[in-house]
Amino acid sequence: GALAGTGVALAVAAPGETPAAVFAAGQALYLAAATVLLVLGRERALLGALVPLAGAVPAFRWDLPGPLRIGLLLASLTAAVVLAALVLRPGLRRAAAGRGGPPRAASLPYGLFGLGSGLLVLHAGVGATPVGGAGAVVALTLSMGPAEWLLHRFRGESLTRLRTLTTARAFRRAVTGTLVLCLGGYLTVLVSLALAVTLAWPGAPWPTLPRLLSLLLVGTALWLGLLLQAFGAVLGAATVCLLAAAAQTALPAAGPVAAGGAAAVLAVLTCVLLVRPTAHRV
Known part of the structure; x- marks a missing residue:
């Protein structure tokens, strides 16, 4: 999903819109990580990953410095990806999906x-x-x-x-x-x-x-x-x-x-x- 979202963002981006494409790629990566956390019942972990974004609330009224805004987004994205990687690491006990699960077409x-x-x-x-x-x-x-x-x-x-x-x-x-x-x-x-x-x-x-x-x-x-x-x-x-x-x-x-x-x-x-x-x- 993250790769597909990144590919679409890069494909539709016009010349000079590289920052927008990078932002869209980050969104796709976050959604993939958030989906992993939600499906595996790690809602609280996802909530913790979103905490840095609370620092962007003043942006509704004041123009925050660019590095600060980028840093808040990267902190939340990094936290979500790291937490998703931790719950997917080998050896962690999870409910077995196996081949006995529903067919992929059902999704x-x-x-x-x-x-x-x-x-x-x-x-x-x-x-x-x-x-x-x-x-x-x-x-x-x-x-x-x-x-x-x-x-x-x-x-x-x-x-x-x-x-x-x-x-x-x-x-x-x-x-x-x-x-x-x-x-x-x-x-x-x-x-x-x-x-x-x-x-x-x-x-x-x-x-x-x-x-x-x-x-x-x-x-x-x-x-x-x-x-x-x-x-x-x-x-x-x-x-x-x-x-x-x-x-x-x-x-x-x-x-x-x-x-x-x-x-x-x-x-x-x-x-x-x-x-x-x-x-x-x-």
């Missing part, structure tokens, strides 16, 4: 969902002004933490209802209510982050109502897609996100319509699949 829908989601975020970042578009991307990126927590909360609440409720109708109503609350909570966080980024970023334009609505539609599609992925319905989520991203790529003006359509279809899929008690049995 393809997850990669396609990631591609579709990334393209939706990319289109959300293409604004009338570079700063305004970057603010949307920052808000979506920062919202992934609360999004994961709300996904966990939804699953926990659903399992509780599965144990305590005795009829399928009562379970459907309870799960639907929990879904609305969790999705509403995520969108509230997303709007709050978008406004906070606007206030903290010097010169950032105030988000217009259409752009804010478009951001909410993209956020809805992403969160519902992550929810379906968590319950094993990743193929449907990947298909919807890829189609929406393809529509925006072919016709950029159709961005809000494509994101809204994706959000609506994913909402229907979620309601159809996740209101069934059998979807929550583990």
